Amino acid sequence: MKVLLSTTVNGEQVQEAVLPRTSLADFLREDLGLTGTHLGCEMGACGACLVLMDGVPVHACLVLAVQAEGSTIETIEGLNETGAAADLQAHFHDRNALQCGFCTNGMLMSAQALLEANPVPTRDEIRDALSGNYCRCTGYEAIVDAIDTTARDRAARTEAAK
Amino acid sequence: MKLPSFEYLRARSLAEAWALHSDAGGDAVYLSGGHSVVPSMALRLQAPSRLIDISQIAELHGVELQDQTLRIGAMTRHAEVLANPLIARHAPLLSRAAPHVAHPAIRNRGTIGGNLALADPASEFPAAVLAMRAELEVMGPEGQRMIAADDFFLDLYETALIPGEVLTAIHVPLPPEGRLFGFDEIARRRGDYAMVGVAAQADMSDGVVSDASVTLFSVGVAPTRATAAQDALEGAPLSSDSIARAQAALATDLDPPDDPGFPAERRLQLARVLLGRVLTRMEAVQ
Amino acid sequence: MTLHIGQSQRRENARRHLAGRGRFVSDLALPRMLHAVFVRSPMAKGRLVEIDTSEAEQSPGVVRILTAAELNARCKPWVGTLDHFAGMQSPPMSILAEEEVLWTGQPVAMIIAKSRAEAEDAADLVMVDIEDSEPVTDGAAALQDGAPLANSGARDNLCYEALLETPAVNEAFADAAHVVEASFTFGRHTAVTLEPRAVIADFDPSSGALTVHHGTQTPYQFQDVYARHFGLPEGKVRVIAPDVGGSFGMKLHVYNEEMGAVAASMILERPVRYVADRLESFLSDIHARDHIVKGRMALDAEGKILAMDVDDLAPVGAVSAYPRTSAAEGNQVIRLMGAPYNMPDYRGRLQVAFQNKVQTSQYRAVGHPIACAVTEALVERAAEVTGLDPFEIRARNLIADDAYPHVSATGYQFEKLSHQASLAKLREMMDPDALRADQARLREQGIYRGFGIASFVEITNPGAAFYGVGGARISAQDGAVVRMTPSGDIHCAISVTEQGQGTETIIAQVVADQLGVSPERVSVTTGDTATTPSGGATWACRGAGIGGETALRAGRKLRERILTLAGALLQADPATLRLEDGAVVDVATGEARITLEEIGRVATYRPDTLPDGVDHSLTVAHHFAPSGYPFDFTNGIQGSLVEVDVETGIVRILKHWVVEDCGRIINPLLVDEQIRGGVVQGLGPAFFEECQYDADGQLTNGSLADYLVPMACEMPDIEIAHIETPTEDTILGAKGVGEAGTAAAGAAAMNAVNDALRPFGARLTQTPMTPLRILDALDAARKQRTDP
Numbered sequence A: 001m002k003v004l005l006s007t008t009v010n011g012e013q014v015q016e017a018v019l020p021r022t023s024l025a026d027f028l029r030e031d032l033g034l035t036g037t038h039l040g041c042e043m044g045a046c047g048a049c050l051v052l053m054d055g056v057p058v059h060a061c062l063v064l065a066v067q068a069e070g071s072t073i074e075t076i077e078g079l080n081e082t083g084a085a086a087d088l089q090a091h092f093h094d095r096n097a098l099q100c101g102f103c104t105n106g107m108l109m110s111a112q113a114l115l116e117a118n119p120v121p122t123r124d125e126i127r128d129a130l131s132g133n134y135c136r137c138t139g140y141e142a143i144v145d146a147i148d149t150t151a152r153d154r155a156a157r158t159e160a161a162k
Numbered sequence B: 001m002k003l004p005s006f007e008y009l010r011a012r013s014l015a016e017a018w019a020l021h022s023d024a025g026g027d028a029v030y031l032s033g034g035h036s037v038v039p040s041m042a043l044r045l046q047a048p049s050r051l052i053d054i055s056q057i058a059e060l061h062g063v064e065l066q067d068q069t070l071r072i073g074a075m076t077r078h079a080e081v082l083a084n085p086l087i088a089r090h091a092p093l094l095s096r097a098a099p100h101v102a103h104p105a106i107r108n109r110g111t112i113g114g115n116l117a118l119a120d121p122a123s124e125f126p127a128a129v130l131a132m133r134a135e136l137e138v139m140g141p142e143g144q145r146m147i148a149a150d151d152f153f154l155d156l157y158e159t160a161l162i163p164g165e166v167l168t169a170i171h172v173p174l175p176p177e178g179r180l181f182g183f184d185e186i187a188r189r190r191g192d193y194a195m196v197g198v199a200a201q202a203d204m205s206d207g208v209v210s211d212a213s214v215t216l217f218s219v220g221v222a223p224t225r226a227t228a229a230q231d232a233l234e235g236a237p238l239s240s241d242s243i244a245r246a247q248a249a250l251a252t253d254l255d256p257p258d259d260p261g262f263p264a265e266r267r268l269q270l271a272r273v274l275l276g277r278v279l280t281r282m283e284a285v286q
Numbered sequence C: 001m002t003l004h005i006g007q008s009q010r011r012e013n014a015r016r017h018l019a020g021r022g023r024f025v026s027d028l029a030l031p032r033m034l035h036a037v038f039v040r041s042p043m044a045k046g047r048l049v050e051i052d053t054s055e056a057e058q059s060p061g062v063v064r065i066l067t068a069a070e071l072n073a074r075c076k077p078w079v080g081t082l083d084h085f086a087g088m089q090s091p092p093m094s095i096l097a098e099e100e101v102l103w104t105g106q107p108v109a110m111i112i113a114k115s116r117a118e119a120e121d122a123a124d125l126v127m128v129d130i131e132d133s134e135p136v137t138d139g140a141a142a143l144q145d146g147a148p149l150a151n152s153g154a155r156d157n158l159c160y161e162a163l164l165e166t167p168a169v170n171e172a173f174a175d176a177a178h179v180v181e182a183s184f185t186f187g188r189h190t191a192v193t194l195e196p197r198a199v200i201a202d203f204d205p206s207s208g209a210l211t212v213h214h215g216t217q218t219p220y221q222f223q224d225v226y227a228r229h230f231g232l233p234e235g236k237v238r239v240i241a242p243d244v245g246g247s248f249g250m251k252l253h254v255y256n257e258e259m260g261a262v263a264a265s266m267i268l269e270r271p272v273r274y275v276a277d278r279l280e281s282f283l284s285d286i287h288a289r290d291h292i293v294k295g296r297m298a299l300d301a302e303g304k305i306l307a308m309d310v311d312d313l314a315p316v317g318a319v320s321a322y323p324r325t326s327a328a329e330g331n332q333v334i335r336l337m338g339a340p341y342n343m344p345d346y347r348g349r350l351q352v353a354f355q356n357k358v359q360t361s362q363y364r365a366v367g368h369p370i371a372c373a374v375t376e377a378l379v380e381r382a383a384e385v386t387g388l389d390p391f392e393i394r395a396r397n398l399i400a401d402d403a404y405p406h407v408s409a410t411g412y413q414f415e416k417l418s419h420q421a422s423l424a425k426l427r428e429m430m431d432p433d434a435l436r437a438d439q440a441r442l443r444e445q446g447i448y449r450g451f452g453i454a455s456f457v458e459i460t461n462p463g464a465a466f467y468g469v470g471g472a473r474i475s476a477q478d479g480a481v482v483r484m485t486p487s488g489d490i491h492c493a494i495s496v497t498e499q500g501q502g503t504e505t506i507i508a509q510v511v512a513d514q515l516g517v518s519p520e521r522v523s524v525t526t527g528d529t530a531t532t533p534s535g536g537a538t539w540a541c542r543g544a545g546i547g548g549e550t551a552l553r554a555g556r557k558l559r560e561r562i563l564t565l566a567g568a569l570l571q572a573d574p575a576t577l578r579l580e581d582g583a584v585v586d587v588a589t590g591e592a593r594i595t596l597e598e599i600g601r602v603a604t605y606r607p608d609t610l611p612d613g614v615d616h617s618l619t620v621a622h623h624f625a626p627s628g629y630p631f632d633f634t635n636g637i638q639g640s641l642v643e644v645d646v647e648t649g650i651v652r653i654l655k656h657w658v659v660e661d662c663g664r665i666i667n668p669l670l671v672d673e674q675i676r677g678g679v680v681q682g683l684g685p686a687f688f689e690e691c692q693y694d695a696d697g698q699l700t701n702g703s704l705a706d707y708l709v710p711m712a713c714e715m716p717d718i719e720i721a722h723i724e725t726p727t728e729d730t731i732l733g734a735k736g737v738g739e740a741g742t743a744a745a746g747a748a749a750m751n752a753v754n755d756a757l758r759p760f761g762a763r764l765t766q767t768p769m770t771p772l773r774i775l776d777a778l779d780a781a782r783k784q785r786t787d788p
């Protein structure tokens, strides 16, 4: 039996009937066409499916769509449009911190959340924040570099603004 | 890895939760963070016909300082356990355990109540709760029960909860000034379930241990209190001698599973090494 | 003007991914699309008695349940052998098991439903009755007399065997001052691309055309496979590989499931989608490695290598993979032994065995990590017995940089390599004297660090020698069509493919330089058999070396066209003109005479204004296959620094170094990231990754929670330096870099761990080097010290 779900996705009010068994990831990908949220394991072990739920990263494969009732979801598509992570995306691009791009969504979500909580993390803290994000292609260092550079840039800009 | 079909119902009160549960004739599962229920259903290891979402029930929320205890609501997410200053002050073993529990995004959803109710023998919080001699506040249609942690974890994924009962909170006795505590685990990768883990606390009086509480996880079917190791520490200063005795005593305390990939003897060895390290690096409650 | 070859250009196509606009097969939904799930054998070996689908047929959403009788009939069985592997056998394989199941996870029935979830529901309801029998799991046991057959279609369990031998190898061992030896076990692991295998087959009966959206690295190969095995004209088969979420060799093999999706689409006349979930990936993707190697090395009194003698046993599953075979890895293992060194004599023996597990086959750096780890571990032992340090023993033995061409004892022809220069560079980067001092100081505090190094060669740019000569229809050449658009922009359609390594970017750089434009003006199309010329695509490291050369030559062809046309327009001798900054320039004066845009305009809209007979077609095609050397080699050396917790067996990888010579570097940014990614794919199996099976042939860790992939916290920063020795076989001079990182990372790490454990006399010869194996090694050494 489908259940009526109302939630906010990327700033838009969404009302859809969903089967309770549908994961938030499948709902976003299949019902809303937001395919930037990827699925790599469907059990919380790879981080490809991260979305921001009420501002913090969660695994869309482990959240049922019905559990998102009344919450605010932001996917990579939404994050991209707001421009809130534009500098992070640019540093990923400059540093070639992605190859196949399948993990990139999750990496950006983890990085964005880290930098919000800890604006100038150490490299170890960056690696720790990525501890649930699997990447088969890059070997991680370029991703760590890109986040590191973003953090230092943001800090320098905040400093300059003072 | 898609979940089998089920009915999803949201309970707004404990009474409603119990009713929805009993109504399903035993084929219902409570849903808190869902980070164990959902993957296990995706793996089709379980297929309940009803999931009852208890995440919105008020009694399960909040961390508050009470008379003798710190009350931690069952719905407290792992991330909150990690960051909460009251927990850091009064239940430091939980704050120390939290960074070892999975990864940041899992910690944003997983709840301490769900974690304890699941009672995974490799899980960090049950051992911490046991070491702190906490009490678990449980509510069922028959009323409220307080269950000592020592009586709560019974067997592999088995607790003292009777079907339908909800774990509402954890009560951690407030630690006296100067209590020592230590927590660590050996894991293959950051955030992995431990190969073996230790939680310990000890009160000191006149330079000797007056009350030691030592628990281990990932050493058997449930988190395990190391009573012989505790006895070895009791009444002596925390020294390399007493620590060595506690390490040796683990042979009595533990009966680890013997798996060809991880022989019991090895697990015991790692438990000893880790216990030694944890006891050597105990910190005082601030 | 500035050349773009050699510059760190960013990848234009990365922007899409950063914006969440990737286009993966798993993202695609076609109208009327159905979803496939396979019912799989729960047993490793047995006789299929009955499959009862009656309950499953009634399950909601089920459209059809296909069994072997219906499905297999659609598809000609495939056989994974190659003619140049003399004596090789492998029984034919069909989509679904018919009478016998051969590995846990082999598909036995196919559910087609309206959604993946409903298909999974139905799969749970299919009753499969299998009379199980004793599986053959152990490779050595498989080859013993009287062993039961792993696959009743085979003569015996020996899939393939080979022997390489120089005439004087026995004398070399007899005369040696030192002989070192060891046995090694290399675990089975698997690719774990983050995007699992994905395919949507779409057969249109009205036109007889089959379109397959397939997350593969080799679309042309699959076009050929689908045409031949489903009896379709090649021209009616189109394979489209859009964005692919990782591949690494795993996505170029023929799998039962993809063939099943095509067959089902032909039967149902609707699009059929199959996307493996992670559990299915572990059960059905090819696995890699799994070798037991016995090795010996003979040295003279000065520590010069005289010979090696190795024996490789490689169990590969119940059938050989198609179309590249499962014997190619072992073949490469025995040929790459000792490759960086002056080694006059050699014996290498290979036995490839059948067993009841999923197939192993080519995965990034095929054979290299095994040959490298064995060779380098033996060199390390040789250093010990001769009292030489690891750098010195290699300096004495690596082929001198001026001694090329060189033919190895195993018959490989090296055009020009730079082992000695690489060694010197690594020494500079690592500062071994400082590392030794640190090591000694820390040991006093009970901290055990070690470092190890490993030289390697990497095979690249293969021509037909790899597979073509063995009868496999695997393209040895690549093709490009380059054209100038009416606005003077450039378009290149090329057969090499992109999986994020940056193929499209380097092709744009190469083409841009031939035509005097910036790479931004060059758009590149890849991955669609309908819009690009046929070619090998991505396998065995050919994107830069072969693809780049193809693009270069095609670009030059177009340049000649443009200059001829410009000459006619300007009434100038084309020899006095060149292309620069988007214009035709007078060579003598440097003056711009006419822009490409203007040429495009005239050629397209006003060809009538051109002098009679001037060819105004601004599209050229070029195909290129390597000639000269059968394949290229790159070389390099890696170093690893680790800290071993000798009480817990936990290893921290502190640092990794790589010196690499990939010939001409087209894009340093991309080259370095290929190396880093490759190194981590080498360190993963060295420390973490292993497909664990029990005695019944069940995979016991087949999920991403249980199979340990390398993650960010455990992986080190990797410092990279380059030596650049271009190949003279091509104009471009690029050799390729895809597998170099993976080739030697594990070998260096094993030497590092053993260096850390040296004070205890403990030694690891098995990967992954898990904490328990390290503790076992320490125990064994302790035991040997107490009761020798």
Ligand SMILES: Cc1cc2nc3c(=O)[nH]c(=O)nc-3n(C[C@H](O)[C@H](O)[C@H](O)COP(=O)(O)OP(=O)(O)OC[C@H]3O[C@@H](n4cnc5c(N)ncnc54)[C@H](O)[C@@H]3O)c2cc1C
Pocket (backbone or CB within 6 Å): A043, A044, A045, A062, B029, B030, B031, B032, B033, B034, B035, B036, B037, B038, B039, B054, B074, B100, B101, B102, B103, B106, B109, B110, B111, B112, B113, B114, B115, B116, B117, B118, B120, B122, B123, B124, B125, B161, B165, B166, B167, B168, B191, B192, B193, B194, C705
């Ligand atoms: C990839 C991954 C890695 C993980 N790694 C770790 C780790 O390293 N260490 C670790 O400890 N955990 C780990 N976990 C588990 C995680 O901490 C779980 O979220 C947690 O154990 C369960 O909490 P939950 O709130 O998600 O519970 P749920 O999944 O909602 O529930 C779990 C069980 O408890 C029952 N339940 C839930 N709440 C209550 C209640 N209040 N009263 C009665 N019964 C209740 C449910 O019915 C269910 O049976 C990991 C999980 C994942 C997906």
Ligand code: FES
Pocket (backbone or CB within 6 Å): A038, A039, A040, A041, A042, A043, A044, A045, A046, A047, A048, A049, A050, A059, A060, A061, A062
């Ligand atoms: S798909 Fe959600 S963590 Fe892997």
Ligand code: FES
Pocket (backbone or CB within 6 Å): A097, A098, A099, A100, A101, A102, A103, A104, A134, A135, A136, A137, A138, C194, C245, C246, C500
């Ligand atoms: S870029 Fe491919 S998985 Fe990270």
